[in-house]
Amino acid sequence: MRPAWLLTSLCVVRLLVASAPASADDALWTRLTRDGAFKQRPVWSADGSLLVFARHSGSQICLFRRDLSKNSEERLTTSADPEYDAVFTPDGNSLLFSFDKTSPNQGDIEVYRLLLADRSLTPLATTTKGLSHEEWPSVSPDGKRFAFSSTRDGQQEIYTAPIEGGEWTRLTSDPGIDAHPAWSPDGKSIAFATNRWGDLEIALIRPDATGITRLTHSRGLDDYPAWSPDGQRLAWTSNRDGNFEIYVQPLEGTASNVTKSPALENFPAWTPEGRIGFVSNRDGGFDVYTAPTN
Numbered sequence: 001m002r003p004a005w006l007l008t009s010l011c012v013v014r015l016l017v018a019s020a021p022a023s024a025d026d027a028l029w030t031r032l033t034r035d036g037a038f039k040q041r042p043v044w045s046a047d048g049s050l051l052v053f054a055r056h057s058g059s060q061i062c063l064f065r066r067d068l069s070k071n072s073e074e075r076l077t078t079s080a081d082p083e084y085d086a087v088f089t090p091d092g093n094s095l096l097f098s099f100d101k102t103s104p105n106q107g108d109i110e111v112y113r114l115l116l117a118d119r120s121l122t123p124l125a126t127t128t129k130g131l132s133h134e135e136w137p138s139v140s141p142d143g144k145r146f147a148f149s150s151t152r153d154g155q156q157e158i159y160t161a162p163i164e165g166g167e168w169t170r171l172t173s174d175p176g177i178d179a180h181p182a183w184s185p186d187g188k189s190i191a192f193a194t195n196r197w198g199d200l201e202i203a204l205i206r207p208d209a210t211g212i213t214r215l216t217h218s219r220g221l222d223d224y225p226a227w228s229p230d231g232q233r234l235a236w237t238s239n240r241d242g243n244f245e246i247y248v249q250p251l252e253g254t255a256s257n258v259t260k261s262p263a264l265e266n267f268p269a270w271t272p273e274g275r276i277g278f279v280s281n282r283d284g285g286f287d288v289y290t291a292p293t294n
Helices: 004-015
Strands: 039-044 050-057 060-067 072-075 083-088 094-101 108-115 120-125 134-139 145-150 157-162 178-183 190-194 201-205 222-227 233-238 245-250 265-270 276-280 287-291
Touching (some): 039 083, 039 265, 039 276, 039 287, 050 083, 060 083, 060 094, 083 134, 094 134, 120 145, 120 157, 145 178, 157 178, 178 222, 190 222, 201 222, 245 265, 245 276
Parallel strands (some): 134 178
Antiparallel strands (some): 060 072, 134 145, 178 190, 222 233, 233 245, 265 276
């Protein structure tokens, strides 16, 4: 089972599908999908031409790739098991994603690599001690390692591992939950969400497991950190003002609400040109949008 905080920040959002009124900044938003099905973790290719996301359809969760220049879309695999939370490798040739091998009582989630040229699959972070969850991969800027969360040692912690195989490095050791790592563009920091201080906050840690720094101090849930392409800002989801919105904060500054909508916004991700992408129910259902951050 997924922890209660994740049900709060993910599954509750999925249930609230009523249309919400648009904000005054409606003309600045760009809507990229229009089917209304629940979606999670949109990500862009380095050149901005491709959008990948997971779409929920009943009990199925499938990965899709959308060619924004051609306005065309295709499913990336034919698996009947849930696949989600994909992210591009820096060379653009592969995706790393979470693969839920369903079982009678709960999923056994692992991180796989999908080679886009031939759609071949390679397991990267797999279960070794019974059922465990290896989720939310984030690739280092040099493409050699990836960060992810795992429950293999009990509580949910952050690890890194070589993409070509090898020993894992455990970055966090706390009774709380540590999840949703995001590797910085300069390779020097990994942002993640943690409830070690009470509710969910955003923290930073170095890839050598030193220097944990608390970034947010809010009364709500702060989750799903995402670095700007220049590495100078972080975006995340927060309900600190009553509903889930997208916030952006310079590393040496204060956070600002960049969506300012009565709708629900989640899963921030940056486009290569510096717009913020996310999933919103502002028009009914849940679709992928982009918006400026100023």
